[in-house]
Amino acid sequence: MKLDEISKKDLLSITGISYGQLYRWKRQGLIPEEWFIKKASFTGQETYFPKDLVLDRIDKILELKDLKSLEEIADIINNNKILKEINKYELIDNEIFINKDVINIIDKINFTYEDIVLLKIIDNIYDSSLDFENIRRLYSILCDYKKDIIHQYNFIYFIKNDDGVGFVLLKEQIIVEYNLPNLIKVNIHTLIDNIKLLFFL
Amino acid sequence: MINNNDITISGVMKINDNLDASGVNVSGIFKMKGNLTSQRLQSSGIAKILGSAEITEVSNSGILKICGKLKTNKLISSGVISVDDVDAEIIKINGKVNVENNMNCDQLTIDFKSKSFVGSIEASSINIKCYRFSKKLHVNTISADEIKIENVICEKITGNNVIIGPNCKINYLEYINSIEIDKSSKVINKQKI
Numbered sequence: 578m579k580l581d582e583i584s585k586k587d588l589l590s591i592t593g594i595s596y597g598q599l600y601r602w603k604r605q606g607l608i609p610e611e612w613f614i615k616k617a618s619f620t621g622q623e624t625y626f627p628k629d630l631v632l633d634r635i636d637k638i639l640e641l642k643d644l645k646s647l648e649e650i651a652d653i654i655n656n657n658k659i660l661k662e663i664n665k666y667e668l669i670d671n672e673i674f675i676n677k678d679v680i681n682i683i684d685k686i687n688f689t690y691e692d693i694v695l696l697k698i699i700d701n702i703y704d705s706s707l708d709f710e711n712i713r714r715l716y717s718i719l720c721d722y723k724k725d726i727i728h729q730y731n732f733i734y735f736i737k738n739d740d741g742v743g744f745v746l747l748k749e750q751i752i753v754e755y756n757l758p759n760l761i762k763v764n765i766h767t768l769i770d771n772i773k774l775l776f777f778l
Numbered sequence: 779m780i781n782n783n784d785i786t787i788s789g790v791m792k793i794n795d796n797l798d799a800s801g802v803n804v805s806g807i808f809k810m811k812g813n814l815t816s817q818r819l820q821s822s823g824i825a826k827i828l829g830s831a832e833i834t835e836v837s838n839s840g841i842l843k844i845c846g847k848l849k850t851n852k853l854i855s856s857g858v859i860s861v862d863d864v865d866a867e868i869i870k871i872n873g874k875v876n877v878e879n880n881m882n883c884d885q886l887t888i889d890f891k892s893k894s895f896v897g898s899i900e901a902s903s904i905n906i907k908c909y910r911f912s913k914k915l916h917v918n919t920i921s922a923d924e925i926k927i928e929n930v931i932c933e934k935i936t937g938n939n940v941i942i943g944p945n946c947k948i949n950y951l952e953y954i955n956s957i958e959i960d961k962s963s964k965v966i967n968k969q970k971i
Binding site for chain 2 (some may be wrong): 586597
């Protein structure tokens with residue numbers, strides 16, 4: 578077992594949910610199937626989960642469960658064509674972006690779901706060393722790949738240097754030697770789910 | 779893609795495409811290469827779907843084979859059913875069952891009449907019965923809150939309240955609350971967690 582993984586029985590005892598609940602959420606798509614990692618162990622087969630992701634998600638479900646029906650939550654998480662727009666000031670109030678400048682990349686009052694996803698991806702790599710023009714250019718490139726990023730790929734790796742930023746889109750995680758300060762990994766799937774749960778429920 | 783309201787097959791039919799119908803009734807032989815989306819599937823003949831299926835209610839009393847994943851609300855089968863992977867709310871099987879991978883459901887009742895196999899079972903409550911001691915259901919892993927089984931050969935079981943009936947052979951058993959084991963069954967390792 579890796580450090581960032583949690584076994585099924587530990588997960589159930591920490592969160593206090595039952596097998597039935599866990600599997601119902603899996604069926605409804607509230608917990609993605611990819612998070613159920615099956616591994617052989619000395620007591621036969623055991624299922625492991627990515628610890629932070631799954632604990633975070635279960636917390637959210639338990640928190641929202643009383644306000645919304647599970648079907649409503651599942652509809653939002655599984656839906657990639659959200660039409661509702663979010664006002665700029667609501668985004669600022671919620672402090673969704675760590676860097677306040679990010680919101681100024683687009684000159685708009687109402688932001689679509691896709692806009693927010695792209696801005697949040699940029700927010701992950703934004704720092705003062707990058708020229709604002711560079712960031713704008715990066716945003717317009719990301720815009721071209723908007724559909725692919727949201728619907729197809731799960732990870733985006735950014736490579737930064739003094740001149741600018743490049744990126745690679747990947748469906749599966751790759752193993753990279755960790756001592757690369759200029760390489761930043763963004764998990765698109767989690768990022769999208771979090772944005773949906775924050776604004777579109 | 780073929781779109782239709784209600785299809786009744788009482789002869790032989792073969793579709794090389796996907797099918798979207800409100801209901802499918804099979805009493806002959808039906809074979810399709812694509813995916814099936816439907817409200818109901820009722821089969822008392824032979825039905826084979828090479829793709830995957832999303833059907834609200836399935837009832838089968840003949841032979842049903844789905845090579846892909848089956849997503850359904852209610853699955854009732856009293857014939858032979860063979861699927862790669864199932865997601866359902868309620869499953870009631872009375873006959874033979876073969877699930878290659880995973881069976882995920884809320885309420886599972888299996889009363890099997892001949893040798894069966896399920897890759898893994900994930901459920902809320904499980905009740906598996908068989909009146910013939912020579913027939914076995916093979917499962918790799920079972921995990922659920924309430925488990926009651928008979929004539930099952932299983933590598934690993936995890937559950938809250940577990941009742942192991944007659945003629946079972948279990949390699950590892952982990953339970954949280956309570957356990958009951960019939961004397962004709964064999965449990966090699968058991969552990970309270």
